[in-house]
Amino acid sequence: MSILIPEVFADAINAKLDTTIRIGRVAFDATSLVPDILVAGNTVHFPTFNRVAVAESVTKGTELTPKVVDMTDAQAPIKWIGSAVRVFDSEAAQIKGAVIDQMAIQVAEAMAKKIDSDLTIALDTDIAYKAAAAAGDAITAKELESGFAKFGDDIDTAGFAGIIINSRLLPSFYAMPEFTSTQLTYQTDGNGIVTNGIIGLYRGIPVIVCDNGTYETGKSECKTYIVKTGALGYVFQRNIKIEEDRQGLLLATDIIASSLYATKLIDSTGAVVIRKTIA
Structure with missing residues (x-):
C-alpha cells in the first residue's frame, strides 16, 4: 500500500525548496532557453549575447555600419541529484502524516x-x-x-540580484x-531581522546569509558574492x-526523490567575490 501521494509529496518538497534555496534567489530560471534539459543530452547550452551595439555620429547621406549579432555558447553539465529516506510501517502507523511532512522537509x-x-x-x-578583504571572518563597508x-x-x-554572505559575517x-543606521537615507528599518x-x-540590495560553499575551510576565510540580475x-x-x-521483508517503504538541473555563471562580469585570498 502506498504511504503517500507522489504529486502531493513533490509539491511539498518544491514548496520547501522555495524557502531553503538561498543562492538560488540571486539566479534566474533559464529553463525556457534550454528546454531540452528534461528530455535529452548531458550538457546544457546557455546562449549569451555579447555586447556589439555601438553609437556613432551620423553624417547625412552616409549609412550607419550595422554590427553583427555575436552569440557565445556557454556550456554547463547537467547534474542529477537524488535523495532517499526509509519510513518503517511502525512509524507511519504511529504518527501518520507527521512522518511524511518531516521527510518532505529533510529531502528538500x-x-x-x-x-x-x-x-x-x-x-x-x-x-x-x-x-x-583584510580578514577571513570579517568584512567592512569599505570592502563591500x-x-x-x-x-x-x-x-x-535595481540591477543587482543580491549579496550572499556567510553566517560568520553577521557580526560585521x-x-x-x-x-x-536608519539615519542614512539608503538604509531601512528592520535590517538585522532575518x-x-x-x-x-544594503543599498537597497537583499543581503542573503548562506553557508553552502561560502566558506573555504582550508584557508579559514569567507567568500562574499555580489551578483547582478541575470548573471x-x-x-x-x-x-x-x-x-x-516497498521493502517488504523490512516492513518499510523507501521514498526516493530525484531531479535534473544545471547551473552556470552566464555573465562572468556580472558578479564579484570579496575574500581575503584572491588570485
Missing part, C-alpha cells in the same frame, strides 16, 4: 543544499571580478564598496552603521520525480 533541505553548493561552484569557476567599484558606473540598485553587518535567510538590505542562471526540473520502493 538536502536537495537545496546541493543546489546551493553547485551555484557557488558556478560562481567560483567563471567569476571575473575579485576584491580583497570595493566590490561594487568593480562594476564601474553600472551600479543601479550588525556592527556596520552603513547597514544598521526572514527566509534575508537579513536586510547567474540555472535550469531546474521543478516537477521533482517521486518514487516508492
